[in-house]
Amino acid sequence: EEQLVESGGGLVQPGGSLRLSCAASGFSFSGYWMNWVRQAPGKGLEWVGNIKEDGSEKYYVDSVKGRFTISRDNAKNSLYLQMNSLRVEDTGVYYCMRGGVWGQGTTVTVSS
């Protein structure tokens, strides 16, 4: 079964940092672009960014450029999202996603 499991969410103060992880199983992780998508409380879905199979290309939504960094470790079948200079508006559930496969999400709360 194809599966994605996120971890690393939590409560952080504005300006702080957090690193999310996503563990993949049941498919050839190194053969796919991977994405992060987020959802603010009570709001819709927003694509955050993605990374190419070999990590050589990365793209981000404008609102996180320069603050968030996506990386991957194909040997560990893992995807990461390093979030720096966090803002209140970054609060939400963060999902890793590969097309038709989504994780259960991990919750990030940015608050003082």
Added chain:
Amino acid sequence: DVVMTQSPLSLPVTLGQPASISCRSSQSLLHSDGNTYLNWFHQRPGQSPRRLIYKVSNRDSGVPDRFSGSGSGTDFTLQISRVEAEDLGVYYCMQGTHWPPYTFGQGTKLEI
């Protein structure tokens, strides 16, 4: 960025009756490779999104055949032939033709 506009935003339904959701894009989603990258997702309360339809009209594995997708260019529709209780929740369209960024519609809440 491509803007995705869904209508209606709220759709009262009767179990056993059909339902239809519209999604319009601010520019044509026909890719130069001949494909149209328009997906539909369903999200139940407290759950992760699930992809139902990819490339306009292709149902994902395990998706009931009461769900169908159609459209071209800038106008797309998700139809449910007979609504069942498990279909309630929020539906999102998402374009993957002109990225970055991938963009989602605002969501349509299907409710009784």
